[in-house]
Amino acid sequence: MADALVKETEQQGVVEVKEKEALFSKKNRKLITDPLNDDNPITVQVLGICSALAVTVSMKNALVMTLAVIFVLAFSNLTVSVIRNGIPPRIRMIVQLVIIATLVTIVNEVLKTYSFSAYKELSVYIGLIITNCIVMGRLEAFAMGNGPWKSFLDGLGNAAGYGIILLIVAFFREFLGTGKIFGFEILADSWYPDNGILIMPVSAMFLVGILVWAHRAWNRRLVDIS
């Protein structure tokens, strides 16, 4: 069942027998499921907050942002993991940033080519993915020390965890702020006056704060974690 890989390491001069893990083994699946709950980037790791405030006014924006972050996070994790042993230590951060920035530029260019209206709406926010602490944070914490496939999965998981929070916050802000969901009017303008405060970024601070409260009340393991 498990293939055995024989690997010789210089440091130890010892023959290591390494089990080749199945692609979707339990440990690998955990890489995707942990950030959705126990290790959520926004509510536990305190990363990715800025965009959670800026992009969550409409669910459509939140969704496109999530997809863009999934792409950038997964592939930057992958790329850095592949070249991690060759990166000169003195310029480590610069190399990481260049990789992230390049991927973000690619997303921007793709949008500009294939969905011009989305590009016009989101170009400012897409640019800010470069400084989304989640991307840099996961590169440092995971991709620099783990293999490519695991890093890719870790990227997917963290981006998904980020996306869930984004969509929840965006739901409340769009629904209660404008009466719409994904642009479709649910609460008609005639009787529901738009709740202006929810459209301002300030409200997102409160919403995320309450989400953190709810998350930790539900998952008691997380109390006082950060």
Place this chain on the structure above:
Amino acid sequence: MQELINTFLRASFVENMVLAYFLGMCSYLAVSKTLKTAVGLGLAVIFVLAITVPINYLIETYVLSENGLFGTDLTFLRFLVFIAVIASMVQLVEMIVERFFPALYTSLGIFLPLITVNCAILGGSLFMVSKEYDFANSAVFGIGAGFGFFLAIVALAAIREKLRYSAIPAPLRGLGIAFIITGLMGIAFLSLSGIKLDSDATADEATDFRNDADTAEMISITDELTKE
């Protein structure tokens, strides 16, 4: 001179990076647990912003723009170049702090290198571009923006230190209450958003027309109020 003062005031109060634009949240929330670390990070941010914004101005104007060194529009490289400048700057800061302020270096830990991805820093340079500041204004804007961040993080740290003795429900402790406090401070700063510090009010006839209407309206309102 007045223009520079306006830029500084706008950058540090009216358009405070943290409390008006909500940039730089990650380090803001994570490092504000104690006053000492907050002051250290705040000073580091002032330093990085004060230097990177003017440098990025020079690069934007003399290299990336169409009239620059290469003669063609290289603005699509803007993100990359700005980030590279910021990363180098932070690397420098890290080395200085490690050498001359070792205690601070240890207490800041990972958040010193994380200044590189602080959205407030890149945001500062990008705002400088979109607001089309010249060199002097860029420098003042950088210092002002850094100072605004410093004020905000020190304020939050002071509050959180005092909060350690409050009875907050367990799930809300720490991060949760920090979000809510920041939200309240943000609302307070909303009140500053209407302040007009612009020194580029033009003297068009059209604008004068509007001023006359405004004055007329104000006079009539004051008249009505004083009548009662």
Place this chain on the structure above:
Amino acid sequence: MSQLDKLRETTPYTLGFVLVMCLIVAGGLAFLKQLWGDQQKANELNFTKEQILTSVIDDMEGIDVETIFSERVTGKVINAQGEIESEEVTDALDIELYKESKKSTDKRRLPFYTYTNEDGEERYIMPTVGKGLWDQIMSYVALESDKNTIAGITFDHVAETPGLGAKIKDDPTFYEDFVGEQILDAEGVLVGVLVRKGNNDPNNADKSDHTIDAISGATITGDGVEDMLQKELKNYLPYLNKQTES
């Protein structure tokens, strides 16, 4: 340390790494620009044409932008003195509005479009650029053949707040208010359109006051719209007046 680790620390390796990385990145991005540049330009052009048509056509559902534009719209490039610099619509479409707006008024090249509808009536469409709360805002203003009454208008912005400043583009109750307002007063002086609170005329039934209702919570964006119209439309007056004379 392994051989690779020792190599990584050396300066020549670091420099070499940087060089290779820069080449790959710059080369890759330049390649993509080559590949996609034309499509992107076409997208922008199509977007501009769509904006121009939206200012005069009420229902854009199912409209083939390219066909209608080529059939019904002509364009020229004029300057602030009222002279025609080019009669080619492609020249007009090529003008980068924001860049032009930074030049001094006498040097500016202004696009000017004429739309002829099914009844043979002409509408004059002029782009304007200005500053909103955060970044650029712009608008295509369409005037009726009397060169005074607004026939339609569209707005666009870069980074206004969604749900507030962005309403200039998304909310019909804002931009439809402009239709029927006149930009010149009785003496022919340019007033533009004033964006005011407390207009007491929510459906904008009064078309003689040169004023429309502001968006609550979007004062600065509204002020930006008002300023933009007043400053920019002024540049087109010399040409419009010359047309009336001839």
